[in-house]
Amino acid sequence: MIKSAVILFLSAFLGGILAINSIDIISKNIKHLLVFAGSFLFSVTIIHILPEIFEAGEDHLHVGGFILLGFFFQQVLEYFTDGVEHGHMHHHHKGEEGHTTLKSISLMVALSVHGFLEGTLLAHPGSVHTDHTEGTLLAGIIFHKIPAALALISVLACQYKSRKTQLILLTIFALASPIGVFTGHFLGDFGLLDSTGMVLLFAFVSGNFLHISTTIFLESSPGHRWSSRKLIISLFGAGLAVLSEMIF
Template sequence: MNLSYLILILAATIGGGIIPMTVRRLHPNLPIYLLAFTGAFLFGITIIHLLPEVYHELGHTAGIYILLGFFLQVFLQQLSHGMEHGHTHLPPVQGQHHHVSITPLLAGLSIHAFMEGIPLGLQFTDQSALPSLALGVTAHKIPEALTLMTVMIHAQQPRAALWRILLLFSLVTPLAALLAGQLGHRSVLVTESLVYLTALVIGAFVHISTTIFYESGTRHHELSARKILAFAAGIVLAFLTLIFE
């Protein structure tokens, strides 16, 4: 496991979380276009690199685990209120802030973040898959952390608590990758299990990225020209990752 990938993911998560903590008036369209770009990028990497890998290893049974992963993400979304795709489904506002239970929200998003790190510990046969996946996860972390900290601010969490939440959350994915990589090197059973777990994560990625396509914070789910450009830029960048081969 290349530690530079994990450092990059860590930095992107912290950077994305710092934005709402330091910028008082964030342009409302910035998260929308950022989310559209990163969602398309993650979708492209999933289709181009990850799907061929798991079907090569698991054959037609890969589809079963991908489907399970898709609906696992549907369940996790009930806990995280959809923060993985930047479209929070929070309870109605009461007074000046959302009345939201922090514990299940953080639990759901942390489980998702842990799942994101698991494929980073897999030994891919396609040499371009790992760096491409690392870039996709890195890009996804920015709007994910931005949304998390925005919700925490609206929930009126103290400043010290905001930093603790951000730092702890930023460590989840890198630690999952390290754990998967270390255990995979020591056990053939774990190595084989990582392929099945990666198929589950692919299902979650498909759910998140396609939800971004249809939602991503817009009214009536319309497609503006700028949003289409953001999608196109993400897909083009995903194709450019083929240079890693």
């Protein structure tokens, strides 16, 4: 639990630190990283998360309903985040200065909610999932958080010139998922949420992941143009997810 929380924090925080000093270079090369992350995350959701929650859930209709709720809840969150959680890089436009504080608050709240929810997936309440598969799931979240941190810095760099402010907000973002990990364990260990409730919570978060990963695919091909490079990267990401599931 502690190890997973530390890794999640470092993946987001160090990714953001990297972006602070090289935002222009990263913005030109983030597309391929996003395709890989989206493919890996989608594959992990399909081969790991969904089978486990349907196997653990007694009512498949309820499980499917919460997956749909999570999918559309993520769409609502993106109204406030402008897609930062799936790697949208942003640039400053005239006339935005007066809305900086409000936009920053809504952005950080929405990102923190999303980060908190994905962190709960690494909890292990009873039969929902087992320790030997944690590596694949953790890797999927990490591959998703790094480009999200890069994109967040692109937003903060436009809104705040102070590095200190950027670092404070980046730290808040990086802490959200670790807090989710501890909360998930707490709810499970102390019986505050039974196994059925945890399955539905995981179904909800898997809906988030499906929305994020499929959105990455759609946005990586403007005009739906064919790209052999995108296909190769996508297959590599999916293959690595399958391989990770077999190894861990």
